[in-house]
Amino acid sequence: MKQLQYVLSQTLILLLLCCETKPHIQELSVQTTIISRYAFTAVSCSMLNRHSAATQGVFQFHIPTAAYISNFTMIVGGRVFPSQVKAKEKKMKKEGGENNGKKNKNTPEQSEGEMEVFRMEVTIPGRNRAVFLLTYEELLQRRLGRYEHVTSVRPMQLVSRLSVGVTVVEHSRITYLEVLPLRNGKTPSSNGNGKADVGPPVSTVVRQNDTFCKISFTPNIAQQAKIATNGMLGEFVVHYDVERETGTGIGDIQFQFLLNSFPLSFKIFSGTDINGGIQAGSALLGDYLSSKEESHHNSVSLIIFLTDGRPTVGIVQSPAIIGNTKAAVQEKFCLFTIGMGDDVDYRLLERMSLENCGTMRRIPEDADASVIFYDEIGTPLLSDIRVEYSEDAVEYITQNLFTNYFNGSELIVAGKLTNHSSDSLHVQVTASNSERSIVLEKDMSIHEREQETERRLAEAEAGPNVNGYVERLWGYLSVKDGLKGRLRSQTSAERENYTQHTTNLSLTYNFLTPLTQMIVEKPQVLADARAGNRTAASGSGGGSKSDGDPHFVVEVPHSKLTVCFNINGEPGHILRLVTDHKHSGVTVNGALIGAPAPAGSHKEQRTYFNTITIVADKPHRSYIEVTPQKVILDDRDRMILPSSSSISVQTANLGVVIIANTNLTVTILGTIQFVILFHHYKNPAPYQRDHLGFYIANSKGLSKDTHGLLGQFLYEDIGLTQLNGNFSMARENSTQEPLGKNISLPSCPALKVKDRTVTVIKKSRRIYSGKQTVDCWFAKNNAAKLIDGQYSDYVVSHLFDTGDWANGTNTH
Known part of the structure; x- marks a missing residue:
């Protein structure tokens, strides 16, 4: 009977999936890192349009009303569409290319305790994918003696790979941790048999020590269907609390910002008057x-x-x-x-x-x-609370005067240190209770606290996406204070003052607030691009010419030769550059964009790489997505790093070093290294586009089975030979009349690749942004015979495609 039930369950799931006409959500990941109450949440949703025709895809996600969205990016058909946060105009006009994603007409500027809906609709080309990346931040409020973090799990369909993760890192000992049953609207959570759940949702795993905990919720499709066949699973709720010291709480200090926490007859009038x-x-x-x-x-x-x-x-x-x-x-x-x-x-x-x-x-x-x-x-413990610091030690502090402090709550104050070299900070809290006035004082060690923070983040493998969390918390609280001040303002001048200040803060921290709007470019249907407008593909493995039209330059280590070639690529195509998926787990793909050719050029248009992805599947799946503007790093935790800032990041699998506006070096497991160059134009000509160059710096960790447009040459034996000129010309003009017997042409160079012979000419190519020049053997005709298979064999369906090489062959 159990086996029959299992078969019926699987059949139901198959029917649900097969009947689905909208794009299928292949993967939904919601990962949150909470550090000292401040929560960073990264949402990643991947949709597949199985149909041949373009289909409307809807990404919808519920976020806490108190949270601020800090980033949104779409990847549709291999093209990246980043968002921009801008000041909201006084008179907004709706246009097709704009979308202010976070909206709820009944939600006030600062309301809390409810969810708002972020919604984005986009056309997904036939048999293609769309990836939606959303991040938001919030400060958890302590109420009734605990913190509550809520993750909405409502994808509106069953998901192939669904994962929710919550990492909590605290300085004080975690004394209470509870994962509640899924909370689903107005109905109590149940297990499908009509009985209320009393424990964590199925597939929940909790790891905990004194100062951090990791919680994961990864239900498979059958488990999801048992909860809700429509994909509306509910809310994943985590409660926790920490040990509290008597007196003032100890602050967090980081990047010259500080945070202090202070764990700290009824009549109802009804009616509408x-x-x-x-x-x-x-x-x-x-x-x-x-x-x-x-x-x-x-x-x-x-x-x-x-x-x-x-x-x-x-x-x-x-x-x-x-x-x-x-x-x-x-x-x-x-x-x-x-x-x-x-x-x-x-x-x-x-x-x-x-x-x-x-x-x-x-x-x-x-x-x-x-x-x-x-x-x-109901239990006010203190009134008229004032938090003060050493004179001239702190500036730009958030609200530090509080009318009441209630039992089970917490007061938060953040500010900026003025003396960065100081070793300690004196804090004084004055307040009144029902009996007397009280004074609480404490000296905090600044540098010791900062080092302790870094150590605990490393222990929890929280990742550098939370670095600078105190400053971002300060920005979050300052925006909240500014919005409250704006709401309380009595004059138009005062209101305008608050508006300007709070808008500037929102833009500084890229927060989507009531005073800002999020602009997202709407993609066109990529499948409608015209065929035949082809041009040289943008560079990989070699560098770019100074005019920004890069070519492929490949060093062949075994043969000590350098070869180069152009590929007539199509804008919108995604090319497989390196694949060693079965062995090292590494795959590199690059997406092409187009631009008109310069006047007088024999080309119809140019193409460049504008996005490159590096996927590493071992020991666990991680990836890096690179555009000229940003680097998205996902290795258990997700980070979005601007290409305009120099930064170094080390995760379990990946090492990333960004030299601002110059290049990115990616190291995988210490034995594989790629370099990606950023090419930016301040005043681009019509034929120029910001783009990327790709280089293999260290291939030691790649296996002999490595393939791809560049990878196939790493372990290839290529020989240089001379061909008789008549033989070469006859091969290249096989459809023309044979040459006269009395004509003798000089020999020409050729490369021997496996059983193939490829005629070449010697050229010079500039690489590394034109800083170096190399001599190389150039293969014409779209690298025919030089590469295995045909151009179409290297075109993949999406940027994260890691499918096997099709093993195309050529005849000589």
């Missing part, structure tokens, strides 16, 4: 505070206002409600607001709370809002 409810509640609490009964108590006073709708009774204009609320509260107590459901003016609730030292929370409509929120703010 928001103004009337606030006035009644304020009067009631105000009378109590002025009474003799309360005059001797140093307590914290709050109003919690809950609503499930917009103002419809009494005063309904938002400015009037905000003004009346401020006049009623009179800074005597704090106002906290709760919104339930979708028919709520969250912007109004947020501004009401922000202007009266409270916060706004969005609660699911079916939840017990009073219990949830009261548990969070």
Whole structure:
């Protein structure tokens, strides 16, 4: 019976996949690294259009409302479409080439506790792939004595390879860690038999020590189908907490930025008369505070206002409600607001709370809002908290004055150190509780803390994508503070000031915020490109001429010869440059773009490499994707590195060294090394394009079975010989009349490649951006007979294709 159930299950999955008309998601990976509460999340989604016709593909992902998107890139049909974050114009006009991906019309600028939807639609050419890369960042808030990280797993279909990973790195000991059952909307999680789940989702693996933990969730298709056949698995939720010291928390210090953490009768008015409810509640609490009964108590006073709708009774204009609320509260107590459901003016609730030292929370409509929120703010421990540092030691600090501190929460302050050589930093926290005023002080060791951070990141193999996390956290908090200040501003000048400052911060850290927009170029259907417009392929293994039209230059180590050739490539084609997939696991592919040829040229157009991918499948899969603007490195963790900055990165499999705007050196397992040159034009001519050059610097780790346009020559024995001129001419003019018997032509050089003879001429080629010149034997006619097989044998379907070489052959 169990075997029959298994067969039926597999049949159901096959039917679901076969009936799918939209592009199939082959792989979805969501990897998060949390370092001292700050979370970096990288999403990678690969779709395949199985059909011959172009099809619309939809990438949709839910992200926390409190998070900011920091990057989005599409790779469609081998072409890379990066995004740009720009300041939002005052009057936006929708155009076909623009897409502000993160949107939810009911979500206010700073609302938290809900998800927003990032959505991108793109046309995928027939039998081709699209890859979507999304990164976002957020600061986890401590509530009810724990941190919560939520990953949405809703790909809307079953996925061949699905993986969710969460790495948590903390300075303090991790005292509590729990992976909850999948959380799916308004219904409780179940295991498919109608019974509620009580443990982590199936396939979840947890590794943990005192200061870091690694959690993975990798359900196969059968396990996904058991949870939800439509691919809407739900939310993968991780709760954790850390050990807390008595007194002030110890700060994180990195890149001259610092972070400090301080682990730190109820009436509900309902209805839609928001103004009337606030006035009644304020009067009631105000009378109590002025009474003799309360005059001797140093307590914290709050109003919690809950609503499930917009103002419809009494005063309904938002400015009037905000003004009346401020006049009623009179800074005597704090106002906290709760919104339930979708028919709520969250912007109004947020501004009401922000202007009266409270916060706004969005609660699911079916939840017990009073219990949830009261548990969070029902135990105020301190009031009037002020965080101060040594005089002139810190600048640009984020919010350091807090009206209340609640049990189970945390206060975060970040700023920039002014004295980079100082060994310590003095921190003082003043506050009041129900009995007295208190002062907490601590001296922090700066350099020791920074070294400890680096050590723990290395232990957790967190990767350099989190380097500079304190500065990015500072930028994140500063943007949040700026948006709150903008919301509270009383004059247009003050509002404009906040707007400009916060916009600049958003652009500096590439954050998609309410003040910025994300511009993504929409790709055209690549399958419609005209055939026949071919030109010399851009360079690989050799270098580029100074005019930016590179050619292939290959050193043949066994024969101590240098050969060169041109390949008439098609824009949009992806060429296999190196493949040793079965042995070393290495594959290198390059994508071509086109440009018009210079005036007077015999060519119709030029082609260049604008994207190169290096895939290393051993000991585990990792890859590097390179464009003239950026380098994407994925080895367990994903990093996006600009080509304009010098940086060195070492991961488990890969070593990467970028020399700003010059070149990239990639080392694989210490024995294989490739060099990729960046070619940029400040004022490009119409026939010039930013492009890449590719070189094999060290092939020691590549096997004798290595192939590809360049790889096939690494272990090839090529001989140089002389051919009789008449024999050579006869071969090249086999369709013409034979030469006269009395004509004798001089001999010409030729290369012996396996059983093939290739006539060549001697040429000079400039390589390494024109810095070196080499003499080489040039093979004409699209490298016919020099390379194995034909040009079409080297064209692959996508940039991450690692399929085997087709073993094409030539006759002599």
